[in-house]
Amino acid sequence: MKTFGYAAAALAMSLAAAPAFAQDGAQLFNMQCKMCHGPASTVMAPALAGVAGAKIAARQDFAYSPALKAKDGAWTDANLDAFLKAPMAFAPGTRMPVSVPDDANRAAIVAYLHTLK
Numbered sequence: 001m002k003t004f005g006y007a008a009a010a011l012a013m014s015l016a017a018a019p020a021f022a023q024d025g026a027q028l029f030n031m032q033c034k035m036c037h038g039p040a041s042t043v044m045a046p047a048l049a050g051v052a053g054a055k056i057a058a059r060q061d062f063a064y065s066p067a068l069k070a071k072d073g074a075w076t077d078a079n080l081d082a083f084l085k086a087p088m089a090f091a092p093g094t095r096m097p098v099s100v101p102d103d104a105n106r107a108a109i110v111a112y113l114h115t116l117k
């Protein structure tokens with residue numbers, strides 16, 4: 001764990017624009033999201049590389065729910081925050097089952113999503 005922490009810190013520092021809490025976001029993501037969201041889309045979940053700022057439900061390699069496809073707009077920080085706070089409120093019928101109730105944890109995860117390219 002210690003080694004991982006240093007590596008993540010080095011990574012966070014090398015990303016000039018990344019907020020300081022992107023490191024915690026990485027740990028939260030690894031614990032709560034990574035089991036479904038890997039580097040490539042699977043039947044479980046779409047890949048999240050480049051998702052920050054992208055159109056909602058825009059990947060060609062994942063079969064989104066009609067609920068998420070029906071959403072207009074892009075994954076702004078506000079939309080990511082609302083979705084992660086309460087997926088079923090943001091897009092009733094979405095197949096994303098996980099919510100992040102804690103405001104600070106959500107902010108850290110959203111910051112981390114910006115680093116996924």
Ligand code: HEC
Binds near residue numbers: 029044057
């Ligand atoms: C149990 C599997 C699972 C877990 C765990 C999970 N997700 Fe998802 N996620 C999905 C699925 C399935 C979708 C597609 C939902 C749909 O089509 O309605 C999705 C969609 C998304 C999208 C929208 C992607 C796009 O291309 O528009 C984002 C952003 C997202 N998840 C973030 C997260 C984050 C952050 C976490 C961790 C806090 C997380 N997910 C945890 C299954 C999961």
